[in-house]
Amino acid sequence: MGQQKLIYSLVARGTVVLADYTEFKGNFNTIASQCLQKLSASNNRFTYTCDEHTFNYLVDNGFTYCVVAVESAGRQLPIAFLERVKDDFTKKYGGGKASTAGPNSLKREFGPKLKEQMQYCVDHPEEISQIAKVKAQVSEVKGVMMQNIEKVLDRGEKIELLVDKTDNLKSQAQDFRKQGTKMKRNMWIENMKIKLIVFGIVALLALLVVLSVCPKFQC
Numbered sequence: 718m719g720q721q722k723l724i725y726s727l728v729a730r731g732t733v734v735l736a737d738y739t740e741f742k743g744n745f746n747t748i749a750s751q752c753l754q755k756l757s758a759s760n761n762r763f764t765y766t767c768d769e770h771t772f773n774y775l776v777d778n779g780f781t782y783c784v785v786a787v788e789s790a791g792r793q794l795p796i797a798f799l800e801r802v803k804d805d806f807t808k809k810y811g812g813g814k815a816s817t818a819g820p821n822s823l824k825r826e827f828g829p830k831l832k833e834q835m836q837y838c839v840d841h842p843e844e845i846s847q848i849a850k851v852k853a854q855v856s857e858v859k860g861v862m863m864q865n866i867e868k869v870l871d872r873g874e875k876i877e878l879l880v881d882k883t884d885n886l887k888s889q890a891q892d893f894r895k896q897g898t899k900m901k902r903n904m905w906i907e908n909m910k911i912k913l914i915v916f917g918i919v920a921l922l923a924l925l926v927v928l929s930v931c932p933k934f935q936c
Contacts, residue, residue: 723835724745728781730816738831758779762774763776802834805834806830
């Protein structure tokens with residue numbers, strides 16, 4: 718799976734998480750939720766860093782979109798993901814039940830969309846990069862605040878980010894097995910095609926030999 722760059726994502730109304738998605742285990746969801754309580758309510762983007770990961774937030778019209786990414790993913794990928802999720806969420810719930818929905822009540826129906834967008838953004842880096850550049854040119858670039866997450870949460874101790882990739886590795890193994898089964902099936906089909914072609918050639922040669930010995934089968 719290409720989602721190793723994007724670890725976790727959520728959509729919240731204020732501090733209420735409405736939907737989220739991840740393939741990993743760890744404490745990143747707790748840290749992401751805690752950061753919600755510290756965010757400004759005004760429309761803006763925020764990025765916090767922690768243990769070679771970034772917690773990226775987009776606040777827009779009372780809703781907050783978040784994605785946790787590995788630091789090596791850069792800035793364009795997380796921001797592009799948040800913009801795409803915001804557009805999807807607004808189209809689906811704008812002026813609707815999202816304004817009164819309870820905690821995690823939209824997870825079942827919007828969680829798969831978060832997964833889909835995470836995969837799409839990772840699988841199409843050139844397109845995402847181009848979209849990000851165009852948006853930067855045609856729209857006002859809002860300030861992106863970057864801070865260490867420990868300062869944001871105002872704790873006295875070191876925050877250790879835990880990301881267990883076991884589930885993701887299991888998912889990758891399942892995908893590998895599926896690809897292996899598909900490859901075996903394709904190889905079997907190709908092998909059968911070759912056998913049929915060889916059989917057809919042999920049958921044609923046999924027919925030509927018979928016709929040369931017995932023209933019009935009159936022997």
